[in-house]
Amino acid sequence: MYLKRKLIFLVLTTFICAIEAEGIGDSVNAFALDLLAATGAEGSSPRNLALSPYTVWTLLSIVDEGAGGNTAKQLEAILRIPGGSNKDAFRRQFHNMTDILSKKDQGVNLDIYNSIFTTAEQKLNPSFRDVSRNDYKVDVQPIDFRNLERATETINTYVAQATRNRITNFIVPGDLTDAQIFITSALYFKGAWKIPFNRTNTERASFYDEKQNKIGEVDMMYQIGSYPYSRFDWMKGYAVELYYGNNDEMSMIVILPYKGQTLTNMLQMMSQNPFSTIIDRLDKVKDEFEGEDVKVYLPRFAAKSDLTLNTVLEKMGITDVFDPETADLLGMFPHFLYISRLIQRAEIDVNEEGTVASAASGAAIANKIPPPKFVANKPFLYFIVNKPTKSIVFAGRVTVPPLASQ
Secondary structure: OHHHHHHHHHHHHHHHHHHHHHHHHHHHHHHHHHHHHHHHHOOOOOOOEEEOHHHHHHHHHHHHOOOOHHHHHHHHHHHOOOOHHHHHHHHHHHHHHHHHHOOOEOOEEEEEEEEEEEEOOOOOOHHHHHHHHHHOOEEEEEEOOOOHHHHHHHHHHHHHHHOOOOOOOOOOHHHHOOOOEEEEEEEEEEEOEOOOOOHHHOEEEEEEOOOOOEEEEEEEEEEEEOOOEEEEOOOOEEEEEEEEOOOOOEEEEEEEEOOOOOHHHHHHHHOOOOOHHHHHHHHHHHHHOOOOOEEEEEEOEEEEEEEEOHHHHHHHOOOHHHOOOOOOOOOOOOOOOOOOOOEEEEEEEEOOOOOOOOOOOOHHHHOOOOOOEEEOOOOEEEEEEEOOOOEEEEEEEEOOOOEOOO
């Protein structure tokens, strides 16, 4: 009898944690869509964009713990996070979300590392240091910014180790000029498709711009399988969901605009509704139409982005924290400091990795109606999503023929 009660308690606890994490996921996703739109609007932004909004949101949420006055108000408004007395509940939700994101699955690796590098002379306020370590799992490291070469090497080594050497030489000494604090959040994700693409089905295919003009060719992967797929008239786009691993907790959602719709307009429409509405709709389709096939055509693509996000975030409404005259980070340090740079380098590599030669599902033969097609042969958006928390951990766009991943 005792064992039975214990089991029920554990199940209920997990369920409550997931619900709390799902609520915080709405904040992550709203910020993610805003950041993707704002970054894409920058003239210097790469046309094929890779971005981890989750890590930026995480870093700034940590900074908010040490912010005050208008600096805190700006951060909380743009990040959609609470301030003041509601912080305890938020910290608990964040902690729960981190635990869920850290859950391991065969075929899926998702690792997140948060770190604050500070001058040895400037000691973090004890309360901020403890909250950062205990609730946000931040690694706090002293560093000598006077020795720019050594400080650069220390940070680059940390980031390289965190990303399994996918991101090396993250910064150069000039990035640390006049720095008193450097914050970084590194995310490493590698997932094997639940329904793998067969490499022998990959063929060269045309790729078009938003005006239906051919602008090049891509290596187009193909698979037929039971993928959640739906039209979304309110944003004028189609979406298909491709799962990673075995337990359906991580997926990539690819969104393709209707003819005549642009990615910019579609993102604006998406920002008016919680991203969870797209996830919920695809979950419903998965349950209602399980076993019905969809033909998916997706190009191999590899994208890299090396971004300094100060300007983008300032245009979004976060200004004071980057301004030495107005930044209020006295809850973090006992001196007037500001964030000199917030840098992100992100990479994504999508191919048939993990593919084994296998025949297409025979169920398609029995269908009276030809299965629908999802053909990503023009600009599209992609989102890597954690399903239990309904949160976007990685996002981007492809607008030109991508560098084919091998």
